[in-house]
Amino acid sequence: MKKLAFALALIVAAGALFAFGCGKKQSGRSLYEIECAYENGVLEGSMDFTFYNDFPTAVKELKFNLFPNAYREGAKYPAVSASAAAGAYYAGKSYGSIEISAVRDEEGETEFSVGGADENVLTVPLKREVFPEERYFLSVDFTVKLAKIDHRLGIAKNAVNLGNFYPVLCGWDGGFYECVYYSSGDPFFSDCADYEVTFTAGENYVTAASGELKRSVTENGKTTNVYTLENARDFALCLSEKFETMSAKAGDVTVNYYYIDDAAPLKSMQYALKAVETFSSLFGKYPYRSLSVAETGFNEGGMEYPALVFISERLEDAAFGEVIVHETAHQWWYAGVGNNEVEYGFLDEGLAEYSTVLFYEKNEGFGMTRPQMIEAAELTYRTFCNVYDKLFGKVDTSMLRPLGEYSGEYEYVNIAYIKACLMYETLRETVGDKMFFKGLSEYYEAYLYEEAEPQDLVGVYEKCGADTNGFFESFFDGSAIL
Ligand SMILES: [Zn+2]
CATH class of the missing domain: 2.60.40.1730 (tricorn interacting facor f3 domain)
Incomplete structure (x- = not known):
C-alpha cells in the first residue's frame, strides 16, 4: 500500500x-x-x-x-x-x-x-x-x-x-x-x-x-x-x-x-x-x-x-x-x-519506496530527483524520531516487529517505508551501484513467486560477495543512526 x-x-x-x-x-x-x-x-x-x-x-x-x-x-x-x-x-x-x-x-x-x-x-x-x-x-x-x-x-x-x-x-x-x-x-x-x-x-x-x-x-x-x-x-x-x-x-x-x-x-x-x-x-x-x-x-x-x-x-x-x-x-x-506482510512489512514496502526513488532517478522529466527524494525521506524520518523522543523519551526504530507491535500508522510508515527506503540508499552507498543492483536482481530471481524473509535478503548480498557484515542487523535492531 x-x-x-x-x-x-x-x-x-x-x-x-x-x-x-x-x-x-x-x-x-x-x-x-x-x-x-x-x-x-x-x-x-x-x-x-x-x-x-x-x-x-x-x-x-x-x-x-x-x-x-x-x-x-x-x-x-x-x-x-x-x-x-x-x-x-x-x-x-x-x-x-x-x-x-x-x-x-x-x-x-x-x-x-x-x-x-x-x-x-x-x-x-x-x-x-x-x-x-x-x-x-x-x-x-x-x-x-x-x-x-x-x-x-x-x-x-x-x-x-x-x-x-x-x-x-x-x-x-x-x-x-x-x-x-x-x-x-x-x-x-x-x-x-x-x-x-x-x-x-x-x-x-x-x-x-x-x-x-x-x-x-x-x-x-x-x-x-x-x-x-x-x-x-x-x-x-x-x-x-x-x-x-x-x-x-x-x-x-x-x-x-x-x-x-x-x-x-x-x-x-x-x-x-x-x-x-x-x-x-x-x-x-x-x-x-x-x-x-x-x-x-x-x-x-x-x-x-x-x-x-x-x-x-x-x-x-x-x-x-x-x-x-x-x-x-x-x-x-x-x-x-512475496513476504509475510504482517511480520515483515518493511521488506516489500521499503523496496517499493526505494524503487520509486530509482524511477525518478532514471526518468527525467517527472519532476523529482534522487537527492530530493532522499532528502525529503531523511527530513520525514528525523522529524518522526524527534517527535517520538519528545513524546516518549525514546524512539524504537527496530524493524523486525509484527504489525500489532506498532503504536499506529505514523510509527509504522516511518519504519517500514521511510527507514527501510533509507536503508537501501545507505546500502547502495556502502556496497556501490554494481553490487547493489546485482543483489536486488539476484533476490528477485531467487524468490520470484516465493516468499522471502529478512535473512534471505541478507543471504543474497552475502552470496554476491558484498561486505555487508553487520549492516542489515544494525538497521533491523535499531542501532544504526540515520
Ligand atoms: Zn506499498
Missing part, C-alpha cells in the same frame, strides 16, 4: 487440467476457480479450490483467511482505524461481512468452522491426510456484503473495490498463518496459486481485474467476464460505471488504465509504462502479461494486487503519479517476491 500522507509529503486436481497452458500439465500450485456475481452491494460466490500440498509435511485441515469480516459490525480488528474511519466511510457508518453457507469436499457436504482471533479464519477438517505433492478438492459457497467505504473492499464513491473478497488459503509458515486485519499496513500473507475467475455484473460496469480476460459475454443486461492468472498470491477486481479506459505496451507487457476523473490520463499512463520498463530492466522480467491500473475511491494512496493496482482518486497530479510508480513497484516486491 502507499500511505496518502507520505505521498503528499514527498510530493485443481482434475479441474486444473483445462484452464492453463496446453491443458496437459498440472502446475505444482493450488488452483482457485471462483464464480461470482455482483449486484447491489452483494457478491454471491462459489469457489472450487484444488489444494496442492507443496509444504514439507502432511496436512489434516485447511485454513482460509476471511478478510471481509474485518468490515463487520463489532469487529475486534476493524479494517480501518478509528481516526481514519470518518474519512473512509464517506456515507456514515456502514458494515460488510462474508458468510460461508456450505463447504463440499470430494465426498460431498462437509464440516467447517469460522473462528480465529476475529471471525477471520475458515477451518475445514479434511477426510484424509494430504501428503506433500498430493491434491485435495474443496468447494466453498460464500456471500460477501459490502460496506460503503473507500477502501480495499467496499462500495467506493465512484467504483466497487473487490480486494481480498474470497476465502484465501492462509500462507504457510511451518503451519497455516492466520492473518489478523491490522488497520496499519497490509495484513496479508498467502502463497502463489493459479486462478480462473468468472465474474458477472450489470452490463453498465467496466471491470478491471488481476489477470487476463479470456472471454466476455453480455446477455440479459449482464456481462460475464472470465479471467485467468497464474502464479499469483491474490486476485482482485475493481468495477465502475464511470470507467474510461486506455491501453498501451511496455515491451511485451500490456498496461491498461481505468480512470474516472483524470484530466491528464496520458501522463498517468506514462508513469505506469515507464515504471514497468524501468523496473524490468533493473530487477528482472515483469511477473505477468499485463498490468491494470484503476483509479478508484481509496482512503490511502493506493493498494497493490497481482497485475492490478488501485490508485486513490483523492490524489492530485504529481502525488497520483508517484503512487502509480510505488504500486507498480509492488509487482516485483509483493506480487513477485
Whole structure:
C-alpha cells in the first residue's frame, strides 16, 4: 500500500487440467476457480479450490483467511482505524461481512468452522491426510456484503473495490498463518496459486481485474467476464460505471488504465509504462502479461494486487503519479517476491519506496530527483524520531516487529517505508551501484513467486560477495543512526 500522507509529503486436481497452458500439465500450485456475481452491494460466490500440498509435511485441515469480516459490525480488528474511519466511510457508518453457507469436499457436504482471533479464519477438517505433492478438492459457497467505504473492499464513491473478497488459503509458515486485519499496513500473507475467475455484473460496469480476460459475454443486461492468472498470491477486481479506459505496451507487457476523473490520463499512463520498463530492466522480467491500473475511491494512496493496482482518486497530479510508480513497484516486491506482510512489512514496502526513488532517478522529466527524494525521506524520518523522543523519551526504530507491535500508522510508515527506503540508499552507498543492483536482481530471481524473509535478503548480498557484515542487523535492531 502507499500511505496518502507520505505521498503528499514527498510530493485443481482434475479441474486444473483445462484452464492453463496446453491443458496437459498440472502446475505444482493450488488452483482457485471462483464464480461470482455482483449486484447491489452483494457478491454471491462459489469457489472450487484444488489444494496442492507443496509444504514439507502432511496436512489434516485447511485454513482460509476471511478478510471481509474485518468490515463487520463489532469487529475486534476493524479494517480501518478509528481516526481514519470518518474519512473512509464517506456515507456514515456502514458494515460488510462474508458468510460461508456450505463447504463440499470430494465426498460431498462437509464440516467447517469460522473462528480465529476475529471471525477471520475458515477451518475445514479434511477426510484424509494430504501428503506433500498430493491434491485435495474443496468447494466453498460464500456471500460477501459490502460496506460503503473507500477502501480495499467496499462500495467506493465512484467504483466497487473487490480486494481480498474470497476465502484465501492462509500462507504457510511451518503451519497455516492466520492473518489478523491490522488497520496499519497490509495484513496479508498467502502463497502463489493459479486462478480462473468468472465474474458477472450489470452490463453498465467496466471491470478491471488481476489477470487476463479470456472471454466476455453480455446477455440479459449482464456481462460475464472470465479471467485467468497464474502464479499469483491474490486476485482482485475493481468495477465502475464511470470507467474510461486506455491501453498501451511496455515491451511485451500490456498496461491498461481505468480512470474516472483524470484530466491528464496520458501522463498517468506514462508513469505506469515507464515504471514497468524501468523496473524490468533493473530487477528482472515483469511477473505477468499485463498490468491494470484503476483509479478508484481509496482512503490511502493506493493498494497493490497481482497485475492490478488501485490508485486513490483523492490524489492530485504529481502525488497520483508517484503512487502509480510505488504500486507498480509492488509487482516485483509483493506480487513477485512475496513476504509475510504482517511480520515483515518493511521488506516489500521499503523496496517499493526505494524503487520509486530509482524511477525518478532514471526518468527525467517527472519532476523529482534522487537527492530530493532522499532528502525529503531523511527530513520525514528525523522529524518522526524527534517527535517520538519528545513524546516518549525514546524512539524504537527496530524493524523486525509484527504489525500489532506498532503504536499506529505514523510509527509504522516511518519504519517500514521511510527507514527501510533509507536503508537501501545507505546500502547502495556502502556496497556501490554494481553490487547493489546485482543483489536486488539476484533476490528477485531467487524468490520470484516465493516468499522471502529478512535473512534471505541478507543471504543474497552475502552470496554476491558484498561486505555487508553487520549492516542489515544494525538497521533491523535499531542501532544504526540515520
Ligand atoms: Zn506499498
